């Protein structure tokens with residue numbers, strides 16, 4: 001807890017100067033508002049009753065007030081402008097830190113978390129935090145100065161009247177606290193309702209083709225109207241509290257004024273207070289209401305910001321499962337000798353082992369196929385090699401080096417993966433291929449596209465390499481996207497490759513051309529191929545059959561068929577299907 005508090009404060013550090021100046025300005029501005037009623041009191045009580053009236057003094061005081069107004073203006077300007085800018089900078093720092101941390105976290109973390117949640121942590125949660133960062137200290141300082149200052153000044157003028165005024169404060173505070181809490185709760189509900197509406201729209205639009213094919217538009221509309229109406233109800237509720245809060249506080253202000261005038265008149269009749277003093281009292285009332293409102297609002301803001309900070313720290317304190325060792329070395333000049341030594345793996349300590357006794361020695365440049373029934377762990381084996389997950393037992397060696405001893409980035413630099421799903425980022429085709437090597441020239445990108453059989457279809461697009469891939473790359477066919485992902489790997493040029501069901505989602509024609517690209521990519525590289533259709537790996541020199549007991553059979557297609565074992569079983573199953 002103490003550590004977290006220190007962390008919370010640490011974000012002010014780069015902005016120490018701005019922060020201090022901000023605080024000074026806030027204090028000055030609060031001070032000025034305290035001085036004004038005093039000057040009014042002095043003018044009405046001393047100068048105006050003197051004979052003759054000294055106009056010179058009034059001019060002097062007028063000048064002083066002008067100077068104070070200028071000071072107040074600059075202070076308020078600085079506090080509002082620089083205070084908010086500082087808050088935004090801090091927001092940027094926090095968001096950068098969280099985004100950077102997101103990049104470091106391991107696959108196991110993302111297996112458990114929902115993307116929407118992680119998004120809201122980096123946006124909404126942080127926003128509530130920055131509000132606290134720049135409004136918090138400022139509000140407290142201003143409010144306390146105004147409140148305590150008013151109390152001291154008023155009680156020095158007339159203690160009894162001061163006590164009468166302050167008797168209202170706890171009641172007003174209680175009222176404000178109660179409704180402020182209600183209001184904040186209602187705002188929170190509004191946010192949730194908006195979230196529900198967004199979720200409903202997203203769900204609907206993502207599935208719009210299904211909606212239309214079932215002609216369920218009106219049912220969808222009904223569901224949407226419910227959400228939309230819930231939002232109205234929630235908003236109405238929050239406006240109700242808002243109206244009560246503001247009009248209630250108005251009543252308190254008026255009541256305090258009435259009390260001051262009523263009791264003030266009484267005290268004047270007893271000659272216990274003068275008229276100018278009474279005027280000062282009335283003028284100070286505004287100085288009391290405002291800080292009480294602000295302080296109460298602050299308690300809520302603090303809770304919200306603290307929750308945001310907790311949620312932020314919860315993520316920041318998650319350590320990536322997989323990190324570089326202190327003495328990790330660069331993996332260089334890779335030949336591509338890959339060796340699984342009695343590897344066992346389970347996704348977490350509580351679950352069953354997915355892989356057991358995996359023994360596999362793959363020579364540099366070898367082309368090896370992994371087959372096995374669905375869910376047996378083929379993809380899992382392949383995600384152990386780039387250390388997306390850590391082996392539970394045994395070890396994996398590349399060129400005789402345990403992959404846990406090398407730098408993660410260098411390991412992954414040396415492995416190229418082509419999967420069934422291709423993710424294209426927002427941007428052009430050129431950008432997307434260049435993802436394989438950020439500093440590649442246009443010529444290199446085009447060369448890679450040619451090798452991947454992608455150049456021709458790209459050139460046939462109206463904007464060629466500048467074509468925008470659009471959201472999720474919807475404008476390209478599966479085979480085309482797959483060839484872009486192969487071009488990426490060509491550009492990356494790694495010595496080790498993994499093709500995980502790279503052609504499984506394609507029709508026969510696209511499969512053929514993608515298969516060709518894959519084969520040219522695989523030349524002279526150590527390649528692991530997982531394919532659903534066994535016909536595509538028939539020509540592999542070595543096929544390994546994975547079962548729950550490990551790699552049970554190994555050999556060429558013909559050898560394995562002759563064995564009449566697991567492979568023959570899988571192959572015959574498919575043969576019958578087709």
Ligand code: ADP
Nearest residue numbers: 111347354372373374375376377378379380381
């Ligand atoms: P294959 O690729 O051979 O079809 P997988 O390697 O994808 O099989 O999955 C092997 C087993 O591991 C399956 O039982 C699957 O449910 C489980 N599994 C896969 N990914 C995860 C994960 N991220 N977390 C937990 N279990 C997983």
Ligand code: MG
Nearest residue numbers: 378379380501
């Ligand atoms: Mg798989």
